[in-house]
Amino acid sequence: MILHNYDLYEDCFRVRLLASCTEQSLELVNVNAFPGAEEKSAPYLKLNPLGRLPILEDGELCLRNLSAILIYVAEQDAQKRFIPKDSAERARMMDWLGFACQDLSVATEARAVALLDAPGDVAVLRAKARQLFRILDDHLTRQSLRGEIYVAGKSPSLADIALFPAFALCRDFNLDHDEFPAARLWARQIRTLPGFITMPGIPDYH
Amino acid sequence: MTQTGSAPSQWVPVALSNMIEAGTSAGTVVNDAEIVVWRDTAGKAHAWEDRCPHRGMKMSFGFVRGDHIACLYHGWEYDTSGTCQYVPAHPELEVPKSICISRYGTTETGGMIWAYTPLGTLEQDSPPDLPALEGVRSVYIDAPVAQVSGALEQHGSTPAGNNETNSNFTTVKLESTVVTVGLQQISEGRCALHIAVPQDTTIATREALLDWCEDLRRSVEQLEAAA
Ligand code: FES
Numbered sequence: 290m291i292l293h294n295y296d297l298y299e300d301c302f303r304v305r306l307l308a309s310c311t312e313q314s315l316e317l318v319n320v321n322a323f324p325g326a327e328e329k330s331a332p333y334l335k336l337n338p339l340g341r342l343p344i345l346e347d348g349e350l351c352l353r354n355l356s357a358i359l360i361y362v363a364e365q366d367a368q369k370r371f372i373p374k375d376s377a378e379r380a381r382m383m384d385w386l387g388f389a390c391q392d393l394s395v396a397t398e399a400r401a402v403a404l405l406d407a408p409g410d411v412a413v414l415r416a417k418a419r420q421l422f423r424i425l426d427d428h429l430t431r432q433s434l435r436g437e438i439y440v441a442g443k444s445p446s447l448a449d450i451a452l453f454p455a456f457a458l459c460r461d462f463n464l465d466h467d468e469f470p471a472a473r474l475w476a477r478q479i480r481t482l483p484g485f486i487t488m489p490g491i492p493d494y495h
Numbered sequence: 496m497t498q499t500g501s502a503p504s505q506w507v508p509v510a511l512s513n514m515i516e517a518g519t520s521a522g523t524v525v526n527d528a529e530i531v532v533w534r535d536t537a538g539k540a541h542a543w544e545d546r547c548p549h550r551g552m553k554m555s556f557g558f559v560r561g562d563h564i565a566c567l568y569h570g571w572e573y574d575t576s577g578t579c580q581y582v583p584a585h586p587e588l589e590v591p592k593s594i595c596i597s598r599y600g601t602t603e604t605g606g607m608i609w610a611y612t613p614l615g616t617l618e619q620d621s622p623p624d625l626p627a628l629e630g631v632r633s634v635y636i637d638a639p640v641a642q643v644s645g646a647l648e649q650h651g652s653t654p655a656g657n658n659e660t661n662s663n664f665t666t667v668k669l670e671s672t673v674v675t676v677g678l679q680q681i682s683e684g685r686c687a688l689h690i691a692v693p694q695d696t697t698i699a700t701r702e703a704l705l706d707w708c709e710d711l712r713r714s715v716e717q718l719e720a721a722a
Contacts, residue, residue, distance in 0.1 A: 468635040470514040
């Protein structure tokens with residue numbers, strides 16, 4: 290699998306994190322996204338007319354949608370360890386995967402405005418992201434009451450992997466973790482997953 | 496902005512005990528003063544000014560190593576007395592004892608960690624005397640603490656310790672369960688409630704309590720937004 294990657298993009302990190310936690314290797318093609326905007330160059334627009342990263346290639350396959358990429362990589366894992374077998378649990382996982390990849394794109398955007406000169410109003414985006422992390426924190430509070438520490442059940446799933454970067458990186462656009470104690474505890478669990486890796490902005494405590 | 500100097504000296508709940516695991520840290524704010532709450536690996540809780548004396552990085556971004564907390568920026572490490580013990584860039588250096596972080600008086604009772612504020616005041620009164628309780632959740636609300644106290648009174652809350660003006664907690668009865676609510680003023684327009692219940696409280700009651708918390712936050716914030 291080839292990942293067209295930019296190290297500072299959290300969406301690219303989500304894919305790298307998943308690959309690492311599932312013991313799969315990715316061939317990284319580093320794209321000069323900032324300041325070069327290489328993902329909007331002619332050859333890249335051929336791969337993804339939307340002019341965005343990440344892009345995942347595997348043989349004939351070329352994927353540009355974040356959830357599609359994550360699901361594909363999770364399924365390539367022989368153990369499929371992050372895809373729940375139970376259908377209800379799998380549906381809950383997909384529900385939160387949608388939250389991570391669609392709803393929380395405001396957090397990705399806020400960070401891009403704060404760090405990478407993207408256009409947008411960071412205060413508005415930050416307020417939206419804060420509402421979403423509240424929802425996540427409320428949910429994780431309920432989960433732990435039921436003895437389930439992950440978003441979709443007792444075991445970590447693809448949704449947790451997809452959610453973690455957004456939460457871990459929100460300080461980049463000045464949203465602190467203060468108000469989200471349940472999410473803080475959950476993030477600490479994600480850090481202990483075998484294969485866990487970091488990226489700039491997510492400190493390695495060792 | 497609230498003048499922290501004018502705030503009365505008092506014990507303020509800053510986190511639920513079970514939300515600060517051994518070996519972790521978190522940031523919070525009391526009357527606009529930034530505080531790092533952390534627990535050493537031996538289990539003792541600490542509340543300090545959330546600022547590294549080196550370059551001002553927040554200590555709550557850092558990490559705990561045994562009974563030291565280390566700054567994320569350049570790794571300066573502080574012992575439980577707040578004194579800098581180690582500077583990674585100069586491992587041979589005997590660190591001057593003057594490099595230290597100011598600490599708040601800190602205690603734990605009723606399932607919550609309490610800090611004596613404002614910074615630098617001597618503890619004039621003993622911490623609230625609460626039974627052993629278990630934290631359910633902390634809820635952060637965009638409204639003045641007085642507004643939230645008012646809403647709690649409508650739920651029939653009884654301010655604890657009648658004579659104590661600054662007790663910073665209250666109790667509310669939910670069905671037959673006595674719920675203890677620690678009140679933390681973050682700033683003029685924001686506060687946190689730390690919710691704790693007796694250990695034998697059922698899961699069903701706790702779930703009902705979570706609904707109650709979310710409803711309270713929604714209704715108070717809606718009122719606040721309309722005001
Ligand atoms: S700012 Fe804390 S060590 Fe430099």
